[in-house]
Amino acid sequence: MTTNWTDIKASRADSDERRHGYEHAGRAIRLAFEIKELRERKGLSQRQLAELVGTTQSAIARLEGGRISPSLPTLDRIANALDAELTVTLTDTQQLLGAR
Amino acid sequence: MTTNWTDIKASRADSDERRHGYEHAGRAIRLAFEIKELRERKGLSQRQLAELVGTTQSAIARLEGGRISPSLPTLDRIANALDAELTVTLTDTQQLLGAR
DNA sequence: AAGGGTGATAGCATCGCTGCTATGCCCTGG
DNA sequence: CCAGGGCATAGCAGCGATGCTATCACCCTT
Numbered sequence: 112m113t114t115n116w117t118d119i120k121a122s123r124a125d126s127d128e129r130r131h132g133y134e135h136a137g138r139a140i141r142l143a144f145e146i147k148e149l150r151e152r153k154g155l156s157q158r159q160l161a162e163l164v165g166t167t168q169s170a171i172a173r174l175e176g177g178r179i180s181p182s183l184p185t186l187d188r189i190a191n192a193l194d195a196e197l198t199v200t201l202t203d204t205q206q207l208l209g210a211r
Numbered sequence: 212m213t214t215n216w217t218d219i220k221a222s223r224a225d226s227d228e229r230r231h232g233y234e235h236a237g238r239a240i241r242l243a244f245e246i247k248e249l250r251e252r253k254g255l256s257q258r259q260l261a262e263l264v265g266t267t268q269s270a271i272a273r274l275e276g277g278r279i280s281p282s283l284p285t286l287d288r289i290a291n292a293l294d295a296e297l298t299v300t301l302t303d304t305q306q307l308l309g310a311r
Numbered sequence: 312a313a314g315g316g317t318g319a320t321a322g323c324a325t326c327g328c329t330g331c332t333a334t335g336c337c338c339t340g341g
Numbered sequence: 342c343c344a345g346g347g348c349a350t351a352g353c354a355g356c357g358a359t360g361c362t363a364t365c366a367c368c369c370t371t
Contacts, residue, residue, distance in 0.1 A: 138283060145301045170330060172349055180283045183238060194305040201245045205294040267361060272319055
Protein backbone atom coordinates (compact mmCIF):
# COMPACT_ATOMS: atom_id res chain seq x y z
CA MET A 112 0.00 0.00 0.00
CA THR A 113 2.38 2.69 1.15
CA THR A 114 -0.13 5.34 0.23
CA ASN A 115 0.92 8.70 -1.05
CA TRP A 116 1.09 9.52 2.60
CA THR A 117 4.75 10.26 2.22
CA ASP A 118 3.91 12.95 -0.28
CA ILE A 119 1.32 14.46 2.00
CA LYS A 120 3.80 14.61 4.80
CA ALA A 121 6.47 16.13 2.62
CA SER A 122 4.15 18.74 1.15
CA ARG A 123 3.46 20.08 4.61
CA ALA A 124 6.78 19.77 6.26
CA ASP A 125 7.27 23.50 6.22
CA SER A 126 3.87 24.90 5.41
CA ASP A 127 1.65 25.13 8.44
CA GLU A 128 1.59 22.50 11.12
CA ARG A 129 5.27 22.90 11.71
CA ARG A 130 4.57 26.21 13.36
CA HIS A 131 2.91 25.51 16.64
CA GLY A 132 1.32 28.54 18.14
CA TYR A 133 1.01 30.75 15.12
CA GLU A 134 -2.42 32.23 14.91
CA HIS A 135 -4.15 31.11 18.05
CA ALA A 136 -3.84 34.70 19.00
CA GLY A 137 -6.18 35.57 16.18
CA ARG A 138 -8.95 33.37 17.46
CA ALA A 139 -8.39 34.44 21.02
CA ILE A 140 -8.66 38.09 20.09
CA ARG A 141 -11.82 37.54 18.11
CA LEU A 142 -13.43 35.59 20.93
CA ALA A 143 -12.34 38.22 23.40
CA PHE A 144 -14.04 40.86 21.33
CA GLU A 145 -17.20 38.81 20.99
CA ILE A 146 -17.40 38.28 24.73
CA LYS A 147 -16.92 41.95 25.45
CA GLU A 148 -19.48 42.83 22.80
CA LEU A 149 -22.07 40.45 24.21
CA ARG A 150 -21.44 41.50 27.78
CA GLU A 151 -21.86 45.18 27.03
CA ARG A 152 -24.97 44.49 25.01
CA LYS A 153 -26.46 42.86 28.07
CA GLY A 154 -25.46 45.89 30.10
CA LEU A 155 -23.29 43.92 32.47
CA SER A 156 -20.06 44.98 34.10
CA GLN A 157 -17.11 42.62 34.21
CA ARG A 158 -17.81 42.12 37.88
CA GLN A 159 -21.41 41.19 37.29
CA LEU A 160 -20.56 38.78 34.52
CA ALA A 161 -17.89 37.31 36.72
CA GLU A 162 -20.42 36.59 39.41
CA LEU A 163 -22.80 35.03 36.91
CA VAL A 164 -20.05 32.83 35.59
CA GLY A 165 -18.76 32.04 39.04
CA THR A 166 -15.37 33.70 38.90
CA THR A 167 -13.80 37.09 39.47
CA GLN A 168 -13.58 40.35 37.58
CA SER A 169 -9.91 39.94 36.88
CA ALA A 170 -10.53 36.64 35.16
CA ILE A 171 -13.07 38.23 32.85
CA ALA A 172 -10.71 41.09 32.12
CA ARG A 173 -8.01 38.62 31.26
CA LEU A 174 -10.29 36.81 28.86
CA GLU A 175 -11.39 40.01 27.18
CA GLY A 176 -7.77 40.97 26.93
CA GLY A 177 -7.46 38.37 24.21
CA ARG A 178 -3.94 37.34 25.04
CA ILE A 179 -4.77 33.78 26.00
CA SER A 180 -6.65 30.97 24.34
CA PRO A 181 -9.61 30.23 26.62
CA SER A 182 -10.60 26.65 27.36
CA LEU A 183 -13.83 25.31 25.98
CA PRO A 184 -15.30 24.79 29.46
CA THR A 185 -14.63 28.44 30.24
CA LEU A 186 -16.12 29.63 26.97
CA ASP A 187 -19.14 27.49 27.61
CA ARG A 188 -19.76 28.96 31.02
CA ILE A 189 -19.36 32.47 29.68
CA ALA A 190 -21.74 31.73 26.84
CA ASN A 191 -24.39 30.40 29.19
CA ALA A 192 -24.09 33.40 31.44
CA LEU A 193 -24.55 35.69 28.46
CA ASP A 194 -27.53 33.85 27.03
CA ALA A 195 -25.38 32.80 24.13
CA GLU A 196 -24.43 29.53 22.54
CA LEU A 197 -20.94 28.25 21.96
CA THR A 198 -20.45 26.47 18.67
CA VAL A 199 -17.35 24.46 17.87
CA THR A 200 -17.14 22.76 14.51
CA LEU A 201 -14.63 20.94 12.37
CA THR A 202 -15.49 21.26 8.70
CA ASP A 203 -13.69 19.39 5.98
CA THR A 204 -12.33 21.77 3.38
CA GLN A 205 -11.64 18.99 0.92
CA GLN A 206 -14.94 17.15 0.70
CA LEU A 207 -14.89 16.88 -3.06
CA LEU A 208 -11.23 16.43 -3.59
CA GLY A 209 -9.57 13.25 -2.41
CA ALA A 210 -12.14 11.01 -4.09
CA ARG A 211 -9.16 9.35 -5.76
CA MET B 212 -29.41 52.47 37.97
CA THR B 213 -29.50 49.16 39.78
CA THR B 214 -30.79 47.41 36.69
CA ASN B 215 -32.86 44.32 36.92
CA TRP B 216 -29.52 42.66 37.26
CA THR B 217 -30.55 41.31 40.59
CA ASP B 218 -33.40 39.49 38.95
CA ILE B 219 -31.16 38.05 36.30
CA LYS B 220 -28.82 36.76 38.90
CA ALA B 221 -31.59 35.29 40.98
CA SER B 222 -33.22 33.62 38.02
CA ARG B 223 -30.06 31.69 37.35
CA ALA B 224 -28.83 30.95 40.80
CA ASP B 225 -29.61 27.28 40.42
CA SER B 226 -30.28 26.82 36.73
CA ASP B 227 -27.11 26.37 34.76
CA GLU B 228 -23.96 28.27 35.48
CA ARG B 229 -23.91 26.98 39.01
CA ARG B 230 -22.88 23.62 37.69
CA HIS B 231 -19.35 23.85 36.48
CA GLY B 232 -18.31 20.91 34.38
CA TYR B 233 -21.67 19.53 33.41
CA GLU B 234 -21.79 18.89 29.70
CA HIS B 235 -18.31 19.58 28.51
CA ALA B 236 -18.17 15.88 28.08
CA GLY B 237 -20.82 16.16 25.42
CA ARG B 238 -18.83 18.54 23.31
CA ALA B 239 -15.64 16.57 23.86
CA ILE B 240 -17.27 13.38 22.71
CA ARG B 241 -18.72 15.00 19.62
CA LEU B 242 -15.38 16.55 18.70
CA ALA B 243 -13.65 13.26 19.33
CA PHE B 244 -15.99 11.57 16.93
CA GLU B 245 -15.54 14.23 14.30
CA ILE B 246 -11.77 13.95 14.49
CA LYS B 247 -11.87 10.20 14.16
CA GLU B 248 -14.32 10.50 11.29
CA LEU B 249 -12.16 12.98 9.42
CA ARG B 250 -8.99 11.07 10.04
CA GLU B 251 -10.40 7.82 8.73
CA ARG B 252 -11.86 9.58 5.72
CA LYS B 253 -8.37 10.75 4.86
CA GLY B 254 -7.15 7.22 5.27
CA LEU B 255 -4.71 8.11 8.01
CA SER B 256 -3.73 6.06 11.01
CA GLN B 257 -3.48 7.65 14.42
CA ARG B 258 0.27 7.44 14.12
CA GLN B 259 0.32 9.23 10.79
CA LEU B 260 -1.99 11.97 11.98
CA ALA B 261 0.14 12.31 15.06
CA GLU B 262 3.20 12.91 12.96
CA LEU B 263 1.37 15.46 10.84
CA VAL B 264 0.20 17.26 13.93
CA GLY B 265 3.54 16.97 15.60
CA THR B 266 2.68 14.71 18.50
CA THR B 267 2.36 11.02 19.28
CA GLN B 268 -0.15 8.30 18.59
CA SER B 269 -1.18 8.07 22.21
CA ALA B 270 -2.12 11.73 22.25
CA ILE B 271 -4.38 11.26 19.26
CA ALA B 272 -5.95 8.20 20.82
CA ARG B 273 -6.60 10.18 23.99
CA LEU B 274 -8.29 12.93 22.04
CA GLU B 275 -10.44 10.51 20.11
CA GLY B 276 -11.31 8.88 23.39
CA GLY B 277 -13.48 11.92 24.09
CA ARG B 278 -12.87 11.96 27.81
CA ILE B 279 -11.11 15.31 27.86
CA SER B 280 -11.93 18.76 26.58
CA PRO B 281 -9.22 19.57 24.02
CA SER B 282 -7.67 23.02 23.93
CA LEU B 283 -8.35 25.28 20.98
CA PRO B 284 -4.69 25.28 19.93
CA THR B 285 -4.76 21.50 19.80
CA LEU B 286 -8.00 21.41 17.85
CA ASP B 287 -6.58 23.93 15.44
CA ARG B 288 -3.48 21.89 14.76
CA ILE B 289 -5.55 18.77 14.25
CA ALA B 290 -7.87 20.60 11.90
CA ASN B 291 -5.00 21.89 9.79
CA ALA B 292 -3.46 18.47 9.56
CA LEU B 293 -6.77 17.06 8.38
CA ASP B 294 -7.42 19.77 5.80
CA ALA B 295 -10.28 20.96 7.92
CA GLU B 296 -11.26 24.24 9.48
CA LEU B 297 -11.97 24.87 13.12
CA THR B 298 -14.87 27.20 13.76
CA VAL B 299 -15.60 28.66 17.17
CA THR B 300 -18.54 31.00 17.52
CA LEU B 301 -20.54 32.71 20.21
CA THR B 302 -24.07 33.40 19.04
CA ASP B 303 -26.54 35.43 21.03
CA THR B 304 -29.70 33.45 21.62
CA GLN B 305 -31.62 36.51 22.73
CA GLN B 306 -31.09 38.95 19.89
CA LEU B 307 -34.74 39.92 19.63
CA LEU B 308 -35.63 39.67 23.25
CA GLY B 309 -34.06 42.04 25.68
CA ALA B 310 -34.54 45.10 23.49
CA ARG B 311 -34.48 47.24 26.58
C1' DA C 312 3.35 -19.48 14.98
C1' DA C 313 5.48 -15.20 14.14
C1' DG C 314 5.48 -10.63 12.76
C1' DG C 315 3.64 -6.03 11.65
C1' DG C 316 0.29 -2.55 11.84
C1' DT C 317 -3.42 -0.33 14.65
C1' DG C 318 -5.49 1.44 18.53
C1' DA C 319 -6.09 1.80 23.79
C1' DT C 320 -4.06 2.82 28.40
C1' DA C 321 -1.06 4.02 32.19
C1' DG C 322 2.23 6.87 34.32
C1' DC C 323 4.98 10.80 34.37
C1' DA C 324 6.81 15.80 33.58
C1' DT C 325 5.61 20.08 31.81
C1' DC C 326 2.89 23.88 30.31
C1' DG C 327 -0.97 26.80 29.95
C1' DC C 328 -5.37 28.27 31.73
C1' DT C 329 -8.02 29.43 35.74
C1' DG C 330 -9.20 31.51 40.25
C1' DC C 331 -7.81 34.55 43.56
C1' DT C 332 -5.97 38.74 45.97
C1' DA C 333 -4.16 43.04 45.59
C1' DT C 334 -3.13 46.72 43.27
C1' DG C 335 -3.25 50.87 39.91
C1' DC C 336 -5.35 53.94 36.55
C1' DC C 337 -9.19 56.47 34.53
C1' DC C 338 -13.44 58.56 34.69
C1' DT C 339 -17.62 60.51 36.74
C1' DG C 340 -20.40 62.41 40.54
C1' DG C 341 -20.61 64.21 44.98
C1' DC D 342 -10.87 67.30 46.21
C1' DC D 343 -12.52 62.94 47.28
C1' DA D 344 -15.06 58.78 46.79
C1' DG D 345 -16.75 55.16 43.87
C1' DG D 346 -17.32 52.31 39.88
C1' DG D 347 -15.17 50.10 35.93
C1' DC D 348 -11.28 47.95 33.85
C1' DA D 349 -6.37 46.33 33.51
C1' DT D 350 -2.37 43.95 35.49
C1' DA D 351 0.75 41.36 38.45
C1' DG D 352 1.74 37.48 41.15
C1' DC D 353 0.68 33.16 42.99
C1' DA D 354 -1.42 28.29 43.70
C1' DG D 355 -3.95 24.60 41.64
C1' DC D 356 -5.53 21.87 37.94
C1' DG D 357 -6.33 20.02 33.57
C1' DA D 358 -4.42 19.23 28.93
C1' DT D 359 -0.46 17.80 26.43
C1' DG D 360 3.74 15.13 25.05
C1' DC D 361 6.18 11.23 25.89
C1' DT D 362 7.53 6.29 26.74
C1' DA D 363 6.10 1.89 27.42
C1' DT D 364 2.86 -1.53 27.33
C1' DC D 365 -1.15 -4.33 25.97
C1' DA D 366 -4.75 -6.48 23.11
C1' DC D 367 -6.30 -7.25 18.33
C1' DC D 368 -6.37 -8.21 13.79
C1' DC D 369 -4.31 -9.55 9.62
C1' DT D 370 -0.80 -11.47 6.70
C1' DT D 371 2.87 -14.46 5.96
